[in-house]
Amino acid sequence: MVLVTGATGILGRVILLELLNRGYQVRAAKRPSSDLDEVRESFSYYTDSPDEYLDKIEWIDADFDDIHSLEAAVTGVSSVYHCAGKVSFYPTDEKEIYSTNVTGTANLLYACENSSVQDFCFISSVAVLDGLNETGLMDEDSDFNPKLNHSHYAISKHLSEMEVWRASAEGLNTVILNPGIILGSGNWNASSGELFKTIEKYPYAMPGSTSYVDVRDVAEISVRLMEENIFGERFIVSSENRTYADIARRIRRRLGKPKPKVLSGTILDAGYFLQLIFGGLFPALRIMNRTNLQTVRSRSHVCNKKITEQLNWDFIPVNESLEFHLSNYISHKKNYNITDEYR
Helix, strand or coil: CEEEECCCCCCHHHHHHHHHHCCCCEEEEECCCCCHHHHHHHHHHHCCCHHHHHHCCEEEECCCCCHHHHHHHCCCCCEEEECCCCCCCCHHHHHHHHHHHHHHHHHHHHHHCCCCCCEEEEECCHHHCCCCCCCCCECCCCCCCCCCCCCHHHHHHHHHHHHHHHHHHCCCEEEEEEECEEECCCCCCCHHHHHHHHHHHCCEECCCEEEEEEHHHHHHHHHHHHHCCCCCEEEEECCEEEEHHHHHHHHHHHCCCCCCEECCHHHHHHHHHHHHHHCCCCHHHHHHCHHHHHHHHCECCECCHHHHHHHCCCCCCHHHHHHHHHHHHHHHHHHCCCCHHHC
């Protein structure tokens, strides 16, 4: 039996499909409020028989603040894929970010102690990486530098990784994946699933760059690493480094929208001062803090050499990934007659 946490998220649901295709018995952890109809819809983007797959899954409600709930979740489980996490860059979400990402991960690992769990895959983020190698890229040795400014999300992922390394030192087989921005279908209103909706709505783009990867690559790589017993290591999972402007242009062109305007440093600086003055009155402005603005202005490039050599992996090109998931996004809007919500 394999447990997947965050199973209704943009990545967790595709890991479920990957595991089922390989013949595993799968238990999926979800919140009581999770919408399985929405999961069924997203399954339909990847398979012609979504109901058949959904019926094979043992769904359970898990409370990451309750160690007994987690102990029940891992009962009879040999492998865990820990995808559950809170992705947000709003300062108002700080408490939930640390509770979900750090405390939740620690509690799950404690539940795994003295259980049947032998292998543990943790989905982290490239946000924890600092420093460049001799080629000017971030790689798996680009350790988190606590002296630099980081978002609460990045800090929480770093602290979560420390919990995983602790468990590894105590004998649990662990592997960590550090994906870039995950391009996927479904979960359109949360996490990286919001990407298409946000870019469609706002005719602006940030001046920096980051790395992108298709959800199908992340899911299959996760399972391959566990199956091949590659533990005690971390792997950057990224297809390409691209500018925010390039991604926004391609998405908006496909959606029939005008080309986005790249925000200048002057405009971003003005946003920072506005949040200093009015952030107390308008909480939404607080996202324009110094750390977040530094992130969207930076041109961070990561190196995927380690995983491509380890698994002889060919990533799905970003343009191909965008076309696939944008087609699904457009289909979703058409099927649900969604118009004003996205304007």
